[in-house]
Amino acid sequence: MNATTPQGAQTNSQRIAACLDLLREALPIQRRVVHAGDALYQSGERFTNLHVLNSGMVKIVNLSPDGREQVVGLHFRGDWLGFDGIATGSYGCDAIAMDTGEVWTFRYDALLEACIARPALLSVLHEAMSREIGRDRDSMMSLCTLPADARVADFLRNWAEALSDRGLRTDQITLRMTRAEIGNYLGMTLETVSRALSRLARTDVIRFAEKGRREIQIPQVEALSEFIQRCVTPAAASSAAVIH
Known part of the structure; x- marks a missing residue:
């Protein structure tokens, strides 16, 4: 280990x-x-x-x-x-x-x-x-509650945490699913999944080990949680403003 x-x-x-x-x-x-x-x-x-x-x-x-x-x-x-x-x-x-x-x-x-x-x-x-x-x-x-980018980030976080729970490395994971299968699982189109992954990569939350491949590097799993929080916080703030 x-x-x-x-x-x-x-x-x-x-x-x-x-x-x-x-x-x-x-x-x-x-x-x-x-x-x-x-x-x-x-x-x-x-x-x-x-x-x-x-x-x-x-x-x-x-x-x-x-x-x-x-x-x-x-x-x-x-x-x-x-x-x-x-x-x-x-x-x-x-x-x-x-x-x-x-x-x-x-x-x-x-x-x-x-x-x-x-x-x-x-x-x-x-x-x-x-x-x-x-x-x-x-x-x-x-x-039901997360926007598209946060949904993909949550998917990756859960995958990494499942590996961590089993004593396996989480800094680089091999996705055993195509973009289309991920979209099918998350209720999203292939194009939406691809755009979400690209945005995650642009913010350096994840990195692609090789272009077009399924190997994804996750420098810090905590960064995925922070990304999800940033995605949902504006929505929460807007809701609070409407209430007040």
């Missing part, structure tokens, strides 16, 4: 490792290596299993009413997948690998049985569900 990694990131990384260790000890697990484009499961498929990422990245894709594919979630090492299938008995979305990684799969009924013998495992399950709810809430808040 990088010596400059924040203490909080070490704690999160250790928590993820402890969760994976507990799952491996308590359950029969099927390990599967996946590559970019592989489907972990698909919408409509009968739900029997939950999945946890041991490495790699996965996007969750939903089909919109007009037939378009909509990216609705991104997942990293330690994240659980498939919770949406519990209520209906079938998965509601596709889970697609974004790069080479390893996914752990285990039966949901076996997990519930193991939770009886291991209360700590039940706590891990509840924590994973709670984090999923929190991520969905934060994503909705971003989409």
